[in-house]
Structure formats: C-alpha cells, structure tokens
Amino acid sequence: MPQHPRTRPAPLFSTVLVANRGEIACRVIATLHRLGIASVAVHSEADADAAHVRLADRSVCLGPAAASASYLDIEAVLEAARVTGAQAIHPGYGFLSENAAFARACAEAGIVFIGPGVRALEIMGDKIRSKDHVAAAGVPLVEGVSTPGLGDDELVAAAAGMTFPALIKPSAGGGGKGMQVVERFEDLAAALPAARRVARSAFGDDALMIEQLIRSPRHIEVQVLADDHGRVIHLGERECSLQRRHQKVIEEAPSPLLLDSPDGERLRAELGEAACEAARSVDYRGAGTVEFLVSDAQPEKFFFMEMNTRLQVEHPVTEEITGVDLVEQQVRIAAGQPLELTQDDVVLTGHAIEARVYAETPEAGFMPSTGRILHLHEPSGPGVRVASGLREGSSVGVNYDPMLAKVIASGPNREQALARLHRALGETVVLGVQTNLAYLRGLLADEDVRAGRMDTTLIERRLPELEFPRPDDDALTAAALHLAGPQAGPASGMGSGWTSDGWRLTEPAVPTLLVTHCSPGGEQLTAMVQLDGTATLTPLPTGASTSRPGTHLLTRETRSRPVALVRDGAEVWVWAGGLTVRLTVADRRAQTVTALTQREAELSEASPEVTAPLPGTVIAVEADTGTQVTAGDPLVTIEAMKMEHRMLAPFDGTVSIAVAAGDQVSLGQVLATVTKED
Structure with missing residues (x-):
C-alpha cells in the first residue's frame, strides 16, 4: 500500500x-x-x-x-x-x-x-481594556469603574453609585502591587493620589480602575494553553487565596473549594470554558492564566479579574498534577508546533502545594531582608520539588524581588501534600538573611488552612495573633560554642594566678559569653553561657549583667535536634529544628563595650536624624524644609524590594529634608533632620 x-x-x-x-x-x-x-x-x-x-x-x-x-x-x-x-x-x-x-x-x-502576540499583550496588559474586552465575550465581571483615561475627579464621580468597600487597582499592574482598599465612598478622593503615585513608579502608567471589593473571596485561576492552529485547552485550576497584601504566598492545585463541592467537576468545566473563551477572544498563543474571584459561599458565582499573559510563579503545582511541562509547551507553540494535547487528555492526578520563600522579616512587618547567603540546604525526598536560584555566597540585595525560592510538595491527596510541604520547609536552611520559613510553617499548621477554609483575607486576619518562635536553649548554647571554637572550656592556667582570661587569685576562670537575641519586634532575650565543658546556660532577665544560681546544663551531645551554624563576625546564624535566628555573642571585653554604649544611649535623647532602613529609591517627599512637624508625621517615603517604607518625624520640631523624589539612597543615609524648638 x-x-x-x-x-x-x-x-x-x-x-x-x-x-x-x-x-x-x-x-x-x-x-x-x-x-x-x-x-x-x-x-x-x-x-x-x-x-x-x-x-x-x-x-x-x-x-x-x-x-x-x-x-x-x-x-x-x-x-x-x-x-x-x-x-x-x-x-x-x-x-x-x-x-x-x-x-x-x-x-x-x-x-x-x-509568549503571546502583541494584540493579546496590549489588551490583557491593561486591566481596564481587558475587562471591557472579555465582557463582550460573555465572561462575567464584578461591578466597577474601568473607563480609560479618567482623572481623579472623574473616577470619584463615576464611582458615586458603586457598592463599597471598593478596591483601587493600577490598570497596568500585577502581583497586587499598588492596590488599595477603600472602605467608604467618602474616603475615595483622598486615596487616589497615593495610588497613582505607586502605579506610576511601579509600572510607568498611573491609570487606575475601581471595582467592588468582595468580602472573603476565593482567588482561583485557570491555566490555559493555546497554539497557532486554533486549539485552546485548560489544565484545571489553582487556588491562590492565601495572600498577603494581594501577593500570593501559598498556592495549590486543585482548589479545595471545588474538591469539597458536590458540583466541583461542573464548576471546574465552567471556569475552564470561561478561561478558554477569554483566551480565544484575543487569539491567544502560548501559556497563560485567567484569574477569577469566586464567592466562598456561592462557588457557582465567579468573576473575571485579569489574564496573566505569561508563565505564572505557581505553575509547578499544575505541572505536578497534570504531568505537563509548561515551559516545553511554550517553546513548542512558539516554534509553530500544534498542541498534541486535547482537553480529554488532561487528567488531574493527586494534589500539589507550593510555598514561596521570601527574604523578609515577618516579625517586623515583613520588612525585606538583605545580606549574603552564608549557608544553604534545600530539601529533597518523595514528592518534594525545589525551584531555586540560590547558592552559597550569592548576595540578596534590594534591586530585585525578594522571593528566594519555591518549595513544592505533591502527593496522592491534599493531606499528604500538606504534610510533605510542612516537613520540607522545616528542612530548608537559609543562613545569612532573614526568611519567612517559620511563618510559612505556622500558616500551613493553621486549622482553617488544613481544612481548606480559606479566602484572600485569612492571612491579614491571622497576623495580629501570630506568635513567632524564639531561640531556645539549643540555639543559644550552640551559638556560644560555635563562636568560642571546638576547644571551648576553662582557660588554661599561666601560673601565679594569671590566666588567659585575666588575673585570678584562685582557680582558672571559666570563659563566659553573653548571647543576645534582639527580635525585630523589639523584644530582647539574653543569656549567659559558661563554657565549663558542659556549656552551662544561665538565662538572664533583660538588662541583667551577671548570672544567677540555678543553671540549665546543655552539652553538644545532649542537643535534641540537628543544628546548623555559621559565623558572621560577632554574630552567629543558627538553624535548629526549623528555627532560624541571628544571635550576637559577646566575650567579656565586648560585654564591657556594649554596657558602656548602652549607658551612653540612655543618657542621650532620640536622634534628630531620620535615616534609610535599607537601600532604595525616594518616591515621595511629604514635608518641606523649614516647616513645623509633629512626632509621627510622614517625612519621606522610600521604595525598596517592591515595598514602600514611610519615614516619620521622631519628635516635634522643624524639619530639614536632605533628599528629593527619585534619589537613590543607601542604608543609613540621612533623609531628614528634625530640630527641636528649644
């Protein structure tokens, strides 16, 4: 034939x-x-x-x-x-x-x-235009104002009949950047200038839109693939409801909301078809994600939010449950090859969850952290995948996003995926910068999270009651032993009462180190460690300078958990059983210097100089040189690592501003000075 x-x-x-x-x-x-x-x-x-x-x-x-x-x-x-x-x-x-x-x-x-064509990028890259476009295609939208080119007064007038609370969103934005919640219509006018400033700084476009804020919504997105030959399919949904400041923290697939719903398969099909229709409407090509707000109480009610015309940060969870390499599909589609997958070929198997590891300090309002990676250990094991660009010795600065890595866990069901992710995060060691690892583990242990009862406001509701772990005896003692060296123990005698630790009339001195942990929230934990061969640990009350009877004995052999340590000058980074802390270890001479410094600080007044807490860019100057300010008044706002940091007046007085909008500032640089009237 x-x-x-x-x-x-x-x-x-x-x-x-x-x-x-x-x-x-x-x-x-x-x-x-x-x-x-x-x-x-x-x-x-x-x-x-x-x-x-x-x-x-x-x-x-x-x-x-x-x-x-x-x-x-x-x-x-x-x-x-x-x-x-x-x-x-x-x-x-x-x-x-x-x-x-x-x-x-x-x-x-x-x-x-x-990636997609220019037309798709232009339409879907503009939140206002995209909403108008998909509405014409029959995709449901939430109530809002999305007319292009409106000024502040026009936006206020257009929103007069809206249901509040509402959400101000940059039209060209993404990742939650620049979003602001406005509780009452009366507060809208005052919120718009700051929203425009953030939008202009972040995206080069200050166009804004306003939409009704749905309380306790679920954030569910659908992964789509489309080729140049007319085929558009979806690969199921991802739940992205665990967010902080509109930035996703933990994502999973499939959505627990649909898993728990008797109509889950039907709802998945409806969401998928709406996503595919949005993609078809712009002749989409490649991998993309269509995001929806879904009512927690009424899952059948969903509203188009936006389409991300790129690969998403959370794409690995879809790959884990479908077996599809999304990057490979992007490359093949861009080369002109047709999709070999049909919708019937897409089968969701098991469950996958991803956690984003950030260089930030949760105890200090999630302030970005900078430094050098001194020690790194990434987890492994069945069902564990790590996406990371880290290596020991690399620097974490302020020029780029603070996300360091993603840890993904999968399993035959959600319970096992959660357990594997919790274990994997506990095995992840990053020393040299502060991270959100302990915070992520606490979030995964939350009763509502484990039960799948989530919405986009859960994290913000939990923050006031969060308790962050403190260094325990293991961490304090390990830090002292590490800094003192492997031969830590009583100082050897030098005859006639002289020892290497100073003059003593009796027996040799026992080296004593003061270990201090100052939490970003202002709490200080201090302990005295006597290296007498058994590493005697004496907790001290804050401000104490001498040890007290009733010590707790710890040795290298009695530590109950694995410990990783790395020295950075007088500081020691310690990882012990999932807890990462930076401790200051001071010998007798350093203790004396510290005590004198503290005494001088107690006798001096608050510094009149307002300095930058980290390197960044001045995005707003909110006071003029020579004007009177009150303690707490905003003076200068800087942006670093995608966050705004507003610097306030330390006390009442006359201000002198040392920077201008657009200036690049370094850590500790003087931004303003406040002079008291007297």
Missing part, C-alpha cells in the same frame, strides 16, 4: 536566550537543556556569578545592577540575542514578560518572542 507522507512538525530552536534571572531563569534553562536547546543567560553586573549564569551555556552582561539599566533594557536584551545567535527569547515572568513593546521589538528584529 502506498505510504502517505506525514506532516513533519516545525523544528525547535537551536538557541534560546532567557531574559530573566533567579529561579525562573534556572527553571527555563533546565527544560531547554532537556530539549537539546542551547541556552543563553543575561545578567546584571550584580548577578555576574548567579546560579542561572553558571547553569547556562553562554551568558551576556546587560549592564548595572538596577533592573532599569539591565533586565528591562530592551535594546540590550535584543543585542545579546543577536551576538549569541539566539533565535528566540523566553522572558520568564516579571521584567519584560508582558511588555508589548518588547514583543513588537522582537518581531521587528526577526527574533521569536516565546
């Missing part, structure tokens, strides 16, 4: 440039290598030795550390693709991934953009 020629699929690319950094760049490069595609990494000067650079086949430096001068420089990225012969560019997420101008520039340069 004659053989009919089979249609050969379009060839894949030989070289792909990854226009991103960190864990997502590493994730994309891994799939490229599996497909036999050469990878090109781009990096800033600060990332010259980063993990994604080491992993790639080639690398190109784009420019200085600031993202605007490196990762966001379209011409520099295109030039890197040209000099390395890259046929396509994968943008990851963030940076240029949803930038229509970049996609257009790629097309003009003859380089394939691994």
Whole structure:
C-alpha cells in the first residue's frame, strides 16, 4: 500500500536566550537543556556569578545592577540575542514578560518572542481594556469603574453609585502591587493620589480602575494553553487565596473549594470554558492564566479579574498534577508546533502545594531582608520539588524581588501534600538573611488552612495573633560554642594566678559569653553561657549583667535536634529544628563595650536624624524644609524590594529634608533632620 507522507512538525530552536534571572531563569534553562536547546543567560553586573549564569551555556552582561539599566533594557536584551545567535527569547515572568513593546521589538528584529502576540499583550496588559474586552465575550465581571483615561475627579464621580468597600487597582499592574482598599465612598478622593503615585513608579502608567471589593473571596485561576492552529485547552485550576497584601504566598492545585463541592467537576468545566473563551477572544498563543474571584459561599458565582499573559510563579503545582511541562509547551507553540494535547487528555492526578520563600522579616512587618547567603540546604525526598536560584555566597540585595525560592510538595491527596510541604520547609536552611520559613510553617499548621477554609483575607486576619518562635536553649548554647571554637572550656592556667582570661587569685576562670537575641519586634532575650565543658546556660532577665544560681546544663551531645551554624563576625546564624535566628555573642571585653554604649544611649535623647532602613529609591517627599512637624508625621517615603517604607518625624520640631523624589539612597543615609524648638 502506498505510504502517505506525514506532516513533519516545525523544528525547535537551536538557541534560546532567557531574559530573566533567579529561579525562573534556572527553571527555563533546565527544560531547554532537556530539549537539546542551547541556552543563553543575561545578567546584571550584580548577578555576574548567579546560579542561572553558571547553569547556562553562554551568558551576556546587560549592564548595572538596577533592573532599569539591565533586565528591562530592551535594546540590550535584543543585542545579546543577536551576538549569541539566539533565535528566540523566553522572558520568564516579571521584567519584560508582558511588555508589548518588547514583543513588537522582537518581531521587528526577526527574533521569536516565546509568549503571546502583541494584540493579546496590549489588551490583557491593561486591566481596564481587558475587562471591557472579555465582557463582550460573555465572561462575567464584578461591578466597577474601568473607563480609560479618567482623572481623579472623574473616577470619584463615576464611582458615586458603586457598592463599597471598593478596591483601587493600577490598570497596568500585577502581583497586587499598588492596590488599595477603600472602605467608604467618602474616603475615595483622598486615596487616589497615593495610588497613582505607586502605579506610576511601579509600572510607568498611573491609570487606575475601581471595582467592588468582595468580602472573603476565593482567588482561583485557570491555566490555559493555546497554539497557532486554533486549539485552546485548560489544565484545571489553582487556588491562590492565601495572600498577603494581594501577593500570593501559598498556592495549590486543585482548589479545595471545588474538591469539597458536590458540583466541583461542573464548576471546574465552567471556569475552564470561561478561561478558554477569554483566551480565544484575543487569539491567544502560548501559556497563560485567567484569574477569577469566586464567592466562598456561592462557588457557582465567579468573576473575571485579569489574564496573566505569561508563565505564572505557581505553575509547578499544575505541572505536578497534570504531568505537563509548561515551559516545553511554550517553546513548542512558539516554534509553530500544534498542541498534541486535547482537553480529554488532561487528567488531574493527586494534589500539589507550593510555598514561596521570601527574604523578609515577618516579625517586623515583613520588612525585606538583605545580606549574603552564608549557608544553604534545600530539601529533597518523595514528592518534594525545589525551584531555586540560590547558592552559597550569592548576595540578596534590594534591586530585585525578594522571593528566594519555591518549595513544592505533591502527593496522592491534599493531606499528604500538606504534610510533605510542612516537613520540607522545616528542612530548608537559609543562613545569612532573614526568611519567612517559620511563618510559612505556622500558616500551613493553621486549622482553617488544613481544612481548606480559606479566602484572600485569612492571612491579614491571622497576623495580629501570630506568635513567632524564639531561640531556645539549643540555639543559644550552640551559638556560644560555635563562636568560642571546638576547644571551648576553662582557660588554661599561666601560673601565679594569671590566666588567659585575666588575673585570678584562685582557680582558672571559666570563659563566659553573653548571647543576645534582639527580635525585630523589639523584644530582647539574653543569656549567659559558661563554657565549663558542659556549656552551662544561665538565662538572664533583660538588662541583667551577671548570672544567677540555678543553671540549665546543655552539652553538644545532649542537643535534641540537628543544628546548623555559621559565623558572621560577632554574630552567629543558627538553624535548629526549623528555627532560624541571628544571635550576637559577646566575650567579656565586648560585654564591657556594649554596657558602656548602652549607658551612653540612655543618657542621650532620640536622634534628630531620620535615616534609610535599607537601600532604595525616594518616591515621595511629604514635608518641606523649614516647616513645623509633629512626632509621627510622614517625612519621606522610600521604595525598596517592591515595598514602600514611610519615614516619620521622631519628635516635634522643624524639619530639614536632605533628599528629593527619585534619589537613590543607601542604608543609613540621612533623609531628614528634625530640630527641636528649644
């Protein structure tokens, strides 16, 4: 019988440039290598030795550390693709991934953009335009004001008949950045200027929209895939309701809401079809996510929020329950190959949960943390997957997002996936910066979270009652032993009462170290450790300087948990059984110096200088030099690591401002000075 020629699929690319950094760049490069595609990494000067650079086949430096001068420089990225012969560019997420101008520039340069077309980016990248567009396609929307180009007064007038509370959202925004809740219509006008400032600073576009805030909503999103041959499918939903400040923290698939509903399969099909319809309406191509607000009380009521025209941070949980490599699908679709999957081929198996590990200090209002990774251990085991761009020695600064890694756990059911994730987070060790690891474990242990009773306000409701772990005897003693060295014990005698620890008339002195933990919330824990061979630990009340009877004996052998330690000057980072703390260890001389410093501080008044708590950019100056201010008045607002930090007047007086909006400031730099009238 004659053989009919089979249609050969379009060839894949030989070289792909990854226009991103960190864990997502590493994730994309891994799939490229599996497909036999050469990878090109781009990096800033600060990332010259980063993990994604080491992993790639080639690398190109784009420019200085600031993202605007490196990762966001379209011409520099295109030039890197040209000099390395890259046929396509994968943008990851963030940076240029949803930038229509970049996609257009790629097309003009003859380089394939691994993502949707320009039309889809332009429509879905604008929250106002996207809502109007999908509404015409029959996708349900929540009540709101989304007319483009409205000024503050026009927005207030248009919202006069709305149901409050409401949510102000940047039209060009994403990731919860710049969103503000307004409880009453009367408060709307006052909230709009700050919302515009954040939108302009973060996205270069200050257009705003307003929509009704649905109390206790579930945030459920649907993963879609679409090719250039007319096929659009969905890969089920993800639950993203655990959020802080509209930023996702823990995501899972499938949604517990649908799992617990007798109509779960029908609701999944309806959500999936709505998502596919949204994608079809813009001739979507590649991987994308359509996000919905779903009523907790009435799951059948769902409303379109936005479409993310890129790979999502939480995409691994979908991969774990479907077995589909989403990056591979992106590459194949961009190369012109048709989807081989049909909707009937998509089967959801088991459960997967992801936790985002951030460099931040939960006890201090989740202030971003910076530093150098001194020690790193990432978990492994059945059902555990880690997406990370970390390595020992790498620096965590303020130029980029503070997310360090993602820990993903999967299992045949939700209970086992939760248990595996809780264990994996407890085994994760990151020393050198503060992280949210203990906070994540506490969140996973929450009764409502374990039962699947979640909404987007749960974390904010839990914050006031959260108790953060304190260093225990193991951590305090281990820190002292580590700093003192392996031979810690009584000082050897030097004859006639002289010892290496000073002059003594009687027996040799026992080396004594003062271990202090100052929590970001202001609580101080102090203990005296006597290294007499048994590491005697004497807890002290705050401010005490001498030990008391009734010690608690601990030795290296009696510590009940594994301990990881690393020294950083006079400080020791300690990980013990899931708890990570930074402790200050002082010998006798350091204790004397500290006591004198504290005494001087007690005798002095509050500093008139207002300084930057971390490096960043001044985004607002809220007082004029020479004006009178009252203690607590806002003076300067700086932005660092995607967060705003408002600096306040320390006391009443006359202010002198030392910076201007747009200035780059360093840690400890003087922003303003307040002078008392007397």
